[in-house]
Amino acid sequence: MTSYDVAVIKGDGIGPEIIDEGVKVINAVSELNGFDVNWVEFPHGADHYLENNVLMPEEDLREIGKNQAIYLGALGDPRCEPGVLEKGILLKTRFYFDQYVNLRPVKLLEGVECPLKNKGPKDIDFVVVRENTEDFYVGIGNRVSPGKTRQELEVLRSLYNIKFGLDIECDKSEVAYQIGVLSREGSERVIRYAFELARKQGHERLCAVDKANVLSHVYNFWRQIVEEVSTDYSDVTHEYNFVDAITMWFVKNPEWYQTVVTPNMFGDIITDLGAMIQGGLGLAPGGNINPEGVSMFEPIHGSAPKYKGQNRANPLATIWAGALLVEELGEEESAEKIISAIGSVLAEGNVRSKDLGGSASTSQMGAAVVAKIKELHG
Numbered sequence: 153m154t155s156y157d158v159a160v161i162k163g164d165g166i167g168p169e170i171i172d173e174g175v176k177v178i179n180a181v182s183e184l185n186g187f188d189v190n191w192v193e194f195p196h197g198a199d200h201y202l203e204n205n206v207l208m209p210e211e212d213l214r215e216i217g218k219n220q221a222i223y224l225g226a227l228g229d230p231r232c233e234p235g236v237l238e239k240g241i242l243l244k245t246r247f248y249f250d251q252y253v254n255l256r257p258v259k260l261l262e263g264v265e266c267p268l269k270n271k272g273p274k275d276i277d278f279v280v281v282r283e284n285t286e287d288f289y290v291g292i293g294n295r296v297s298p299g300k301t302r303q304e305l306e307v308l309r310s311l312y313n314i315k316f317g318l319d320i321e322c323d324k325s326e327v328a329y330q331i332g333v334l335s336r337e338g339s340e341r342v343i344r345y346a347f348e349l350a351r352k353q354g355h356e357r358l359c360a361v362d363k364a365n366v367l368s369h370v371y372n373f374w375r376q377i378v379e380e381v382s383t384d385y386s387d388v389t390h391e392y393n394f395v396d397a398i399t400m401w402f403v404k405n406p407e408w409y410q411t412v413v414t415p416n417m418f419g420d421i422i423t424d425l426g427a428m429i430q431g432g433l434g435l436a437p438g439g440n441i442n443p444e445g446v447s448m449f450e451p452i453h454g455s456a457p458k459y460k461g462q463n464r465a466n467p468l469a470t471i472w473a474g475a476l477l478v479e480e481l482g483e484e485e486s487a488e489k490i491i492s493a494i495g496s497v498l499a500e501g502n503v504r505s506k507d508l509g510g511s512a513s514t515s516q517m518g519a520a521v522v523a524k525i526k527e528l529h530g
Contacts, residue, residue, distance in 0.1 A: 155188040156481050159219040163197040164237065165455030166465040166514075167225025173467035173518025174223065174474040177493075180522045181478070181486040184529055192219055196241050198229030207240030213248045221477050222249075222448035225470065226455035239291070247285055250310045251440035251448055252338065253345050254282035254419060255476065258406075258426035261435070262499035264508070268403060268429055276429055278409040279353070281346040282419025284440055285309065286338045287370075289416045293330035298322050311337050334370055334415065339377045345443065346413035347385040355410035358382075358390045361398055361418050374415060399425055427452060434466030434507045437473035441480060449477040463513045466505035468494055471521055493524040 160175070162168040175191060182189055194216060201207055216222060222245070227237045245251075260266055260276035268276075292305040305316040312335060343360070350358045360378045362371035375392065382390050388411075393401065395418040401408065402425050414422065427436035433453035440448040451469035459465050472494060479487035497503055503520040504510025512520070 153186060153188050155190060156221070157190045157192055157219040158477070159216045159222045160191050160193045161196050161222065161224045161241075162193070163225035163227045163455060164199075164229045165226055165457040165460045167197070167227070167455055169461070169463060169514045170451065170465055170467040170470040171223060171225040173514060173521075174470040176518050177471045177490060177521050177525070178474045178478060178486075180525050181489050181529075182483075184489070184525070185483060185486045187483060187486075191223075197227060198232055198237060201237065201240075202231060207237070208244050210248075213245065216245070217249065217446055219446065221481060222446060223474065223477060224448055224450040226451065226453065228455040228457065230457055243289070243291070245448060246440050247309070249440075249442055249446045249448070250285065251442045251445075252283065252285045252342055253439070253441040253443070254284040254416075254423075255439040255441055256280040256282065256419075256423045256426060256452065257437065257472075257476075258423070258430050260430045261495045263501050264431035264435065264498055266429060266431065268406065271406060271429070275407040278406070278426075279349065279411055280419060280423050280426060281342060281349060281411065281413045282423065283334075283339065283342040283414070283416045284419075285416070286332075286334050287416035288330055288332035289420075290331070290333045292316070292333075293328065295326060295328045296320050296322050297326050298324055305331065307333055309335075309338075311335055332370060332417070334373055336373075336377060339374055339415075340381060343378055343381045343413055344384075346411055347381060347388055347390075350388045350411035351385060353411070356387075356389060357409075358385075358388050358411045358413060359398070359409060360390060360392050361395050361412060361414035361422065362392065363395050363418070364392075365394060371415070378413075395422065398422055402426065402429060423452065432466075432507055434469055434505065435472070436469050437476055439473065439476040439480065447477075447480050449473040449480075463515055464506055465514050466507050467514050467518050468498075468505070468521075471518065489525055489529050490521070493521045493528060496524050496528065497521055 307314040364371035436452045438452040475487040475490035503512045
């Protein structure tokens, strides 16, 4: 029997509850399809940080890296300064394992209400491929008071090390600045991933997102690389949307989109819009993928600390993220079974969490998906 080791970071707030349901579902489908998952739990999150003053040390990352994938619940806690957990655990993990693809399927399922008038499941079914390690999320910037100063900034990545030495002279007002970085190799690999995914899924169109009309140096570079990579994919037509325009077209004509590829910051923005048009954050999974390494899968919503321990959060985004996880492990049939079971539960409408207009608990939603998997495929 094939066996996989998967690291589990339950995280904060509702994280432990929703991860427990995702684990149940993967265990159920693994029994049917003849593979085994060894779940290896790691304690990282707010409680661990507050008790030990440790976020994610490199020795723990090395231990996590002994596994084949990571299943993450959610991070964020009002007891901690905003961004500390996300930057110190989530982003550090993404960068350490070079998870350069953020994968977001945007798919409206039967039985789910869409906020867009006259749009249904046949209209909303596309995927967003977001570059996940560069752009303005490299995390370098600072604040400068009036006067002269010298600042040294550094970006360390598996692809490169960059140092910026800045001589700054500011006459009156305090200012803040942030530096974004796109590399040729970093952009090319995620753009190529998107073209390959479009081909695999039978998509005829790929849309590349940018803001080249204003941030011309960075995003004309991005466009140049799209053009170069596209020559290897004559079967996939490509086009460009400015980020402000694509938010409009996602609302007006979502049916046009098939595969979307975007730099990091813009992808962060438009995938939240994608989550809402597919029915809400409770139905939005995400994958942080290194195709040659360790990938991490999570819902895109936050930790919702006010609902912690109440057994009321919708676990379907986490369960769907679990489907992405087993697909990345090579168990594509199992991934399809999980997604079809989610779809059947929602289409029938008998078991719905509060955010979907029902009263089912977190555990009841998970149990319904498990039961549906067994009913359809057992």
